[in-house]
Amino acid sequence: QQPVQSPQAVILREGEDAVINCSSSKALYSVHWYRQKHGEAPVFLMILLKGGEQKGHEKISASFNEKKQQSSLYLTASQLSYSGTYFCGTRTGANNLFFGTGTRLTVIP
Amino acid sequence: NAGVTQTPKFQVLKTGQSMTLQCAQDMNHEYMSWYRQDPGMGLRLIHYSVGAGITDQGEVPNGYNVSRSTTEDFPLRLLSAAPSQTSVYFCASSRNRDYEQYFGPGTRLTVT
Numbered sequence: 001q002q003p004v005q006s007p008q009a010v011i012l013r014e015g016e017d018a019v020i021n022c023s024s025s026k027a028l029y030s031v032h033w034y035r036q037k038h039g040e041a042p043v044f045l046m047i048l049l050k051g052g053e054q055k056g057h058e059k060i061s062a063s064f065n066e067k068k069q070q071s072s073l074y075l076t077a078s079q080l081s082y083s084g085t086y087f088c089g090t091r092t093g094a095n096n097l098f099f100g101t102g103t104r105l106t107v108i109p
Numbered sequence: 110n111a112g113v114t115q116t117p118k119f120q121v122l123k124t125g126q127s128m129t130l131q132c133a134q135d136m137n138h139e140y141m142s143w144y145r146q147d148p149g150m151g152l153r154l155i156h157y158s159v160g161a162g163i164t165d166q167g168e169v170p171n172g173y174n175v176s177r178s179t180t181e182d183f184p185l186r187l188l189s190a191a192p193s194q195t196s197v198y199f200c201a202s203s204r205n206r207d208y209e210q211y212f213g214p215g216t217r218l219t220v221t
Contacts, residue, residue: 002151030207041199041212042152049207087151091206096142096167099151 001026003090005100012078012107020073020103022088031064031071032089032097035082042087045073075105083107111135115200115213122190122220130185130216132200140203141183142167142210143175145196152199158183159205190220 003024012018022031030049033056034042046056048064048071056062061074071090075082085104089097116131134141142157154167158177172194174186183202187194197217201210 032207032210034210041214042210043212044209047207047209055209089152096154096157097206098168099144099153101149101151 001090001092001095001098003088003098003100005086005088005103007103008101009104010106012082012105014078014080014107014109016078018075018078018105020075020086020088020105021070022072022090022100023068023070024090024092026069026092028064028066028069028071028090029093030091031062032091033060033062033071033073034087034089035084036087036102037084045086078105078107080107080109113200113202113211113213115198115216117216118214120216120218122187122218124190124192124220126190128187128190130187130198130200130218132183132185132213133181134183134202134211135181136202136211137180138202138204138211139180140205140208141177142201143173143183143185144199144201145169145194146199146215147196155185155198187218192220194218195220 033045036042085102089099113134143155144152156175158164200213203210
């Protein structure tokens with residue numbers, strides 16, 4: 001039930017954009033996005049719910065395609081502080097959250 | 110608010126020893142969970158609780174026990190430590206399953 005994230009790693013220059021994808025083999029009820037910096041705890045970015053509701057930080061943009069069982073996280077005009085590992089977690093029905101293995105994002109000057 | 114606190118930060122155990130990882134939150138959250146994080150594996154759910162007195166198993170529960178006698182505390186017990194339990198353990202809390210989870214700082218456990 002673990003979602004698949006792509007790409008596994010990406011390197012950006014400051015100001016560039018990136019898209020991180022998360023896909024599931026099962027119908028999704030919700031998708032959760034977190035960012036984790038090295039040696040720290042994961043930090044919440046956004047939740048997307050079936051039916052279109054979104055909860056999260058205003059500066060973060062994401063989409064949820066229920067039909068394709070996919071979500072994408074959009075990082076625009078990247079800053080050095082965006083560096084870290086991004087995890088998506090997916091919930092199918094009443095099940096618990098299953099996290100992907102992460103996408104390592106590095107932003108360089 | 111302290112948020113979610115975990116103790117200890119680091120722990121070394123010998124195989125066969127038992128111990129309890131402590132987790133507490135002061136946000137009056139009903140939903141609490143324990144995850145382990147291994148290199149390249151992401152976060153895997155061990156046990157979770159939807160309120161005081163209610164706990165259930167997650168993805169990787171074997172070798173761990175939990176209890177939830179109060180809303181604030183959710184300790185994780187390792188019954189007989191094994192080297193395969195070497196990992197970083199995170200406790201998290203939220204209002205419910207589909208709200209922002211607040212993670213504690215983690216406990217780095219090494220079993221020799």
